[in-house]
Amino acid sequence: MELFDIYIIAEVVILSAALWFVAGYAEKVVTQRWRILYFLPFLLCIFLTAGIGFEISMLGAYIAAALPLAGFVRDSKKVRRICCIAACGLSLTALPVCLLNGNYRAFDYTKDFETGFTAMRNRYVLSEYKDVEWDSLYREYRPKFAAAEDDIDAYIAWSEFCAEFHDGHVGYVPETKTEEEEDAFKESVFMRLGANDYGLCLLTDSEGRAAAVNVDESLSSLGIKNGTIITAWDGKDVFEAAKESPLFRILSFPDKDNELFYLPACAAGFGGESVTVSFLDDSGKERSAQLPLLGGYYKRFKSALETVKQGYPAANFGWEELSDSTVLLRIKLMSFDKSSSRTEDYSDMKSQLKSVCEEQLANGKTNLVIDLRGNGGGSGQLVKALGETFAPVGTHFYCCDGVWDSEEMRYLYDEESKTYPTSVENTFVGEDCWRGNQIVVLVNSDSVSAADHLNMILQGKDNITIMGFTESTGSAQGVGSMGLTRGILSFSGSLVLNRDGTPFVDAGTDRESGNDIDIRVPLDEAAITALYDRGEDYLLEKAMEYLSQQ
Amino acid sequence: MWSVAKAQLYQLKKDFITPLVFFGLLLLEAATMLIGVLTMINEHLQNPTMPEPTAGELFIIQLSMPFFGAVFAIVVTATFCCSDFSDKTLNYELMTGHRRSDSFFARALLSLAFGIGGAALLEFAPVCVLSAIYGWGENVIFRDAMLRGALVLLPVARLICEFVFISFLVKRRFAVMALGFVIIMLENSLPLFTESRSPLLAQTNINLLTYINAWSSFGLQGNIHVVYEAAIPARDVLLTVAASVGFGALFLFLGYVFFRHDDID
Numbered sequence: 001m002e003l004f005d006i007y008i009i010a011e012v013v014i015l016s017a018a019l020w021f022v023a024g025y026a027e028k029v030v031t032q033r034w035r036i037l038y039f040l041p042f043l044l045c046i047f048l049t050a051g052i053g054f055e056i057s058m059l060g061a062y063i064a065a066a067l068p069l070a071g072f073v074r075d076s077k078k079v080r081r082i083c084c085i086a087a088c089g090l091s092l093t094a095l096p097v098c099l100l101n102g103n104y105r106a107f108d109y110t111k112d113f114e115t116g117f118t119a120m121r122n123r124y125v126l127s128e129y130k131d132v133e134w135d136s137l138y139r140e141y142r143p144k145f146a147a148a149e150d151d152i153d154a155y156i157a158w159s160e161f162c163a164e165f166h167d168g169h170v171g172y173v174p175e176t177k178t179e180e181e182e183d184a185f186k187e188s189v190f191m192r193l194g195a196n197d198y199g200l201c202l203l204t205d206s207e208g209r210a211a212a213v214n215v216d217e218s219l220s221s222l223g224i225k226n227g228t229i230i231t232a233w234d235g236k237d238v239f240e241a242a243k244e245s246p247l248f249r250i251l252s253f254p255d256k257d258n259e260l261f262y263l264p265a266c267a268a269g270f271g272g273e274s275v276t277v278s279f280l281d282d283s284g285k286e287r288s289a290q291l292p293l294l295g296g297y298y299k300r301f302k303s304a305l306e307t308v309k310q311g312y313p314a315a316n317f318g319w320e321e322l323s324d325s326t327v328l329l330r331i332k333l334m335s336f337d338k339s340s341s342r343t344e345d346y347s348d349m350k351s352q353l354k355s356v357c358e359e360q361l362a363n364g365k366t367n368l369v370i371d372l373r374g375n376g377g378g379s380g381q382l383v384k385a386l387g388e389t390f391a392p393v394g395t396h397f398y399c400c401d402g403v404w405d406s407e408e409m410r411y412l413y414d415e416e417s418k419t420y421p422t423s424v425e426n427t428f429v430g431e432d433c434w435r436g437n438q439i440v441v442l443v444n445s446d447s448v449s450a451a452d453h454l455n456m457i458l459q460g461k462d463n464i465t466i467m468g469f470t471e472s473t474g475s476a477q478g479v480g481s482m483g484l485t486r487g488i489l490s491f492s493g494s495l496v497l498n499r500d501g502t503p504f505v506d507a508g509t510d511r512e513s514g515n516d517i518d519i520r521v522p523l524d525e526a527a528i529t530a531l532y533d534r535g536e537d538y539l540l541e542k543a544m545e546y547l548s549q550q
Numbered sequence: 551m552w553s554v555a556k557a558q559l560y561q562l563k564k565d566f567i568t569p570l571v572f573f574g575l576l577l578l579e580a581a582t583m584l585i586g587v588l589t590m591i592n593e594h595l596q597n598p599t600m601p602e603p604t605a606g607e608l609f610i611i612q613l614s615m616p617f618f619g620a621v622f623a624i625v626v627t628a629t630f631c632c633s634d635f636s637d638k639t640l641n642y643e644l645m646t647g648h649r650r651s652d653s654f655f656a657r658a659l660l661s662l663a664f665g666i667g668g669a670a671l672l673e674f675a676p677v678c679v680l681s682a683i684y685g686w687g688e689n690v691i692f693r694d695a696m697l698r699g700a701l702v703l704l705p706v707a708r709l710i711c712e713f714v715f716i717s718f719l720v721k722r723r724f725a726v727m728a729l730g731f732v733i734i735m736l737e738n739s740l741p742l743f744t745e746s747r748s749p750l751l752a753q754t755n756i757n758l759l760t761y762i763n764a765w766s767s768f769g770l771q772g773n774i775h776v777v778y779e780a781a782i783p784a785r786d787v788l789l790t791v792a793a794s795v796g797f798g799a800l801f802l803f804l805g806y807v808f809f810r811h812d813d814i815d
Contacts, residue, residue, distance in 0.1 A: 032811050036719060039804070050737075050750035073807050122779070123765050343596050380770045401769030406688040409777045411767070424771045478768055494767040 001098055002105055004052035005061075008045050012064045012091035015041045016084040019068055023080035038071035038080065041087065055105055057098040064091035107486065109154040113145040116158075116172075116489040119482055125402070125495045126477065128413050129420075129508050130165065137164060151175075151486055152192050155185070158487070159250035166254045166511055167492055168448045168475030174487040187298040193246040195269035195297035198277075201304035202230055202238060202264035206522030210238040210264035212279070213532050214304035222289040223281050226532040227525040231286055232278035233267045242267035255474040256511040258445045261523075265304065269297035307531050308469060308523070309444045311373035312540060317349075319356055322540075326367040326547055327360050329353075331386075334378025334450035346385035353389050357433040366437045367547040369540065372472070373442050377449025377479070380496075384428050387457045390439060390464070391430030398426040398457055399504045402495030411495045419501030428457075438550045439464045440543040443517070448473035452505045453496075455515045467519040467543055469527075474513025476505030519546065554648060554656035558630055562664075565633075571625045572668055575618045576675070583676045586611050599774050604687025605680035609695055610778050612676065613702065613760040617734070619669030620753070623710050624730030626668060627661040631717030632726055654809050658714045658802055665710040666703050673699055694780035701759050701787065704794035709752040711798035715805035718812070749793035758786055 022037055045065030049058075067087040071080035098104050121127075121134050144157040151174060158172035176182040199216030212228040219225070233241040242248055248266040253259035274292050281287050314320050314330040322328050335341055336349040360368075370390070384398060400422035402411040412421045443455055443466060455472045458464045478494025496504040498514070505514040521527065521542045530538040562568060590603040601607070634640040643653055686692055717726050737753030747758035763779045 032808075032813065035808065046750050050748040050754050053748060054750075069804070072804060075811060119763065119765070119779075344599065384770070399770060401771060404767065404775050409688070409775075424769060426770045480765060480767070482763065482765070493765060494769065496770065
């Protein structure tokens with residue numbers, strides 16, 4: 001029981017008992033100031049209830065707190081004593097009612113949903129482009145929130161709701177304080193979904209097959225190791241099984257190519273006490289094996305994805321020498337320092353980058369790797385400054401802003417042409433600080449938002465190559481967030497457009513993002529063993545290999 | 551009752567504390583608004599994409615600080631309801647045949663009229679000035695903001711009723727003022743412990759009415775558009791009206807019951 005509710009019940013009982021005695025004394029004295037005391041239980045109850053909120057199971061205690069008010073109105077010992085006894089008894093009835101009521105102080109998750117849903121319906125900028133059917137979403141998801149019994153249920157409902165948008169900016173983050181708490185929460189989510197660990201995770205390899213990764217040593221006796229091709233999961237095609245798994249419904253990938261890459265990972269956690277898998281052995285023959293249940297799937301899933309998504313372990317905007325001819329610039333976040341974030345003036349950052357480039361070039365470095373893997377985005381102005389620093393000399397198109405309708409308080413959309421009218425055309429002037437030498441930009445499916453922007457404005461330039469196992473996220477609209485009672489909901493709230501009025505980078509109903517990848521590094525056996533057996537940064541090695549061949 | 555009210559109005563003319571408090575609060579409010587304007591201008595100068603000040607946005611910011619109106623309402627109530635206890639005017643009033651109900655409700659009604667009027671002036675006057683300078687702006691719908699502003703006066707009215715009750719208990723003007731300050735501070739401190747925006751207390755009801763979601767949209771070169779979702783849910787309006795009328799009536803009733811039986815020395 002909530003402490004404040006116990007206080008309310010206790011104060012009513014204690015004060016009523018005390019007022020029972022006061023009734024006898026008050027009768028004997030002339031002054032009527034004693035009657036003020038009969039107001040106290042009610043006053044305290046109101047104050048405490050305002051703090052904790054109304055609860056129907058406490059109704060007995062609330063009425064009990066009001067009963068002594070009769071002693072305030074009627075100057076009668078009998079009335080006062082009857083009211084005090086009634087208040088004591090009635091208040092105590094709230095105790096079992098609260099303890100027995102399963103819905104006692106149950107959080108109403110539909111309220112949070114209504115708030116978030118209404119805000120998104122009013123402010124989500126890609127509604128028309130993505131053909132969002134708000135009414136049907138509401139009909140489908142409101143009952144899920146109404147049925148949610150705890151934060152885990154609500155998180156699953158939010159995740160499924162957010163995944164419907166296929167937009168990397170639409171997401172719900174629960175209220176957790178530390179990374180450990182967040183991990184523990186997600187582990188509980190996986191358990192609630194019934195995700196089990198059978199000793200392996202799966203990813204789509206370069207030939208479109210499901211390859212085992214992050215394989216537990218215990219499976220080696222069965223002939224399954226990192227890179228083994230799994231042909232069936234629990235008697236079903238792996239990709240079909242993945243689409244049926246509850247995990248698939250809570251994961252969101254804007255671009256369908258990226259979704260396909262991770263899709264088999266959703267299958268690998270589902271089955272009973274054991275699961276039967278079919279796989280190709282070293283000789284290429286199909287075999288079957290029964291995998292026992294090892295525990296919860298979350299940790300294996302997480303570490304499998306972290307390995308394939310790894311970035312270079314350096315500080316944000318840190319420079320690292322990779323070889324005599326190659327340096328790496330790590331950009332984890334599109335944020336440089338507090339001062340530039342406040343003023344959105346990145347001229348100092350640009351000067352610093354320019355001088356480091358000059359220094360590196362003077363030291364004989366001719367190749368640059370810009371590592372954007374896992375870049376969570378940030379400032380568009382910073383991206384513009386990076387574009388100016390590394391793009392070839394000349395004027396380049398960045399993006400267009402939308403047209404803001406001040407009366408309707410939203411962006412204009414042209415129903416006929418199915419595009420958004422554009423306003424300011426944003427360009428930038430490239431200064432080519434790397435003097436035309438080779439640049440490889442590394443991306444992954446977590447390079448989102450402003451990282452998507454940088455991908456977009458650097459792609460197609462002669463000396464710049466975009467490389468990755470997957471494309472970047474493919475979500476580049478301006479993001480906004482709103483605090484809900486139990487978490488934070490974020491979604492695309494500011495429009496960023498191409499010249500033709502289509503959204504910049506973001507995928508529409510075709511789920512093809514505007515970002516391209518020049519070299520899609522194949523996730524083949526060599527890649528899987530390098531990543532999962534030897535713990536190497538295979539993508540970076542491939543980038544170095546590519547640069548050395550130029 | 552009207553003769554009692556007229557006598558109170560006459561007394562108010564001679565009172566210098568109430569207008570002093572009113573103009574002092576108006577000055578404080580103006581200073582607060584000025585700080586808001588200067589902050590917005592400074593942000594705009596540092597980053598030109600940030601919006602320039604508008605009366606609408608400043609009104610929303612000011613709405614979240616209805617402290618001044620509440621303080622004035624308490625000062626007025628304490629003045630009307632307590633002043634005549636100390637100099638025995640109330641005793642003579644009753645001895646000359648005025649009914650207790652007339653004495654009580656005349657003071658209560660005057661407290662309500664002047665308290666609400668003063669609070670409304672403190673709330674809306676600075677906005678009128680700012681509207682003349684900067685214009686209302688486009689980031690908050692005028693009708694929605696005004697409705698919220700008007701609704702804030704309901705918990706202020708309820709606060710006045712509470713202090714009519716307290717005034718007739720305490721009977722000392724400055725003690726009531728001090729108690730009022732303490733109570734406002736206590737109620738204001740509740741959000742530090744809970745995220746309460748309950749209509750059960752006047753101050754938390756005000757928090758409920760002045761909690762407004764803001765949403766900002768931005769372009770790479772274009773200005774930042776801050777949109778305030780000032781439309782108020784019907785449920786909040788109903789709760790506010792019900793709580794204000796219910797508690798207001800209850801406190802007036804209890805105050806009258808006490809005064810009716812009170813032994814005035």
